[in-house]
Amino acid sequence: MMPVAAQEAERGPARERVYAYVREQILRGVFAGGSFIEEEEISSAMGVSRTPVREAFHRLEAERFIDLLPRRGALVRQVTAQELADLYETRRMIEGYAIARICREKIVLPASMEAILDRMDEIAGADHFARVELNREFHFVMVRALGNEVLSELYQSLGARQQRVAMRALAADPGRIERIRREHRDFLAALREHDEVRSRAVLEEHLRPVTGVLSRLPGYVLTGEADAVA
DSSP: OOOHHHHHTTTSOHHHHHHHHHHHHHHTTSSOTTOEEOHHHHHHHHTOOHHHHHHHHHHHHHTTSEEEETTTEEEEOOOOHHHHHHHHHHHHHHHHHHHHHHHHTTOOOOTHHHHHHHHHHHOOSSOOHHHHHHHHHHHHHHHHTTOOHHHHHHHHTTHHHHHHHHHHHHHHOTTHHHHHHHHHHHHHHHHHTTOHHHHHHHHHHHTSOOHHHHTTSTTOOOOOOOOOOO
16 A cells, blocks of 8 residues: 555655655655665656656755665665754754743744644554654644744754654654643643743653663663653
8 A cells, every 4th residue: 555645645746756655664664774775666666767766865865864875875864862862952942942932922823733733633543654744743833933934944854853753752652642642732732821831841841852762773872861752
């Protein structure tokens, strides 16, 4: 069965279909970190020439899903433990700044934030791909509410790492789904009340490194930090 994103892009240009297919396979772990993806393999699987495959590969490299190595092909990037910790730190900085401005300037949040959480609640089963996509969108909409396009673009650039880490976290412990759901609701409620202290407290809990995920990544060193959600 064709992956979800590839189905949605089926009527689009070949390069978009290839991009959606390879990206989703990486996020799902079908194309594992450290493995190579061959142009010919993707060309054959998607029924397209090599040109759109190359175009898709260049976009995926720009988004840090793969590294293109001369004469060797496309290497799927591995998320390291240090990279994960750096990602959480960067997200706390950006989202913490967003919280401060939203609460101090009484910025009205987009209604789409609650709609996204409603859509997440409707997702059933162990297929986390759509859930992870919506999770990223939820946090991005909050940052975009500031109206700072440069900051929004910077946050968007974290997307590849953010989604791969979230997929890993849910695969490691699907029981986190309910906890994430509660934290998202608490976070949105605090933001709507412009309660900066409470919003920051929820975010700090939400964005602490996940030991169960960290321990499975290259470069992990035990630090004694407690488990948390992705």
